[in-house]
Amino acid sequence: MNNQIIKNLQKHKEEVMYAWIEEMKNEKGEKFFQYMPEHLVEKTSREFTALMLSNIEEGEDVSDEQSMEFATKIVRFGWSISFINTAIDRFSKVVFKHLEREGVVNGENYSRFFELHLNWIEPLRRSIIQSYSLEWERTFNLQKIALQELSASLIPVFEKISVMPLVGTIDTERAKLIMENLLEGVVEQRAEVVLLDITGVPVVDTMVAHHLIQAADAVRLVGSKCLLVGIRPEIAQTIVTLGIDLTDFLTTSTLQKGMEKALRLTNREIKEVE
């Protein structure tokens, strides 16, 4: 990389930094530069500038490790990706203006700056985007796992009676999981009656109903009974209007009523003792 540019930038670090802060103060969005106390803004800006400039000190092109290290540090600032992008844009603009004023870059050797931009700013930007998308992917995968964990567990409540509370949207993947957990659980827990509680399912459309019917059929095949409980009034109306046939299902409005029915089915009842 061009040594003259680098030397000049190192020398006028402060100047560039303050020009950049001024630019950033006019940015809408993150409000970081408007609301943060002055000394914090300066501290962060100093860090940012130092990070930006540290990568060109060596006098050669920015290496992959350098840019990744830079990205990791920048991500820790906690800014949004678009804000960081703007910050880098503004920084690059400030640097260009500064170099132009200093006469290091002029009409004749504009390609110098272009080269600087290509070998310095762009790799940094790429690394930022990369580390952000990695971070998102990681979060997304973790949440997916977390969701799967709380997806569908069959809980043994009494001997021969188990409950599966369903909460949230049922998509194809979850429907498969429900079916698997249900059948495995029924066999393992020796459940004779299973209560499928849909109180927490926001929408019961034909696909959800189809999956529930299939699950109940499968439960019947392994020799147990399936009760559909927690049908809210509006869901009941929608199911009827849709024309979904649930006559083969034993259904109740609440889990409590379902439990009473399940106990009756297994020839038991809960009694108050005096």
Next chain:
Amino acid sequence: MNERSSVEIYTEWDVVAARQLGRDEAKSIGFGTVDQARITTAISELARNIYLYAGTGKIEIRRLHDGVKKGMMIISSDNGPGIPDVRKVMEDGFTTSGGLGAGMPGVQRLVDEFKIETEVGVGTTITAIKWLR
């Protein structure tokens, strides 16, 4: 809120996004819980049909007020394969995907006005209207 809003359907999760939008709109128009459930379910069916049969498409929601009554219009549009026999699709129990076959006739019963425009190889547009009573 805008008079019209829309959700593009690309994945199964966009179905959820579409009906969430529908529910929010229905709530702010003033529909009761039962009608909210009807509208949400109708959108769910339409969006799922896009996802299952056309792959991609769009669910658009418009607010209606003709001076006397208020309502909501749901427009489901795609550039998918189209429906060869509309009459069959509207029959209860007809399915090509192994489902219940209650989707389309169900949607028609859930809303007040219902219209299908479809051409094989060009796409399908379904317009459904629910009036606030």
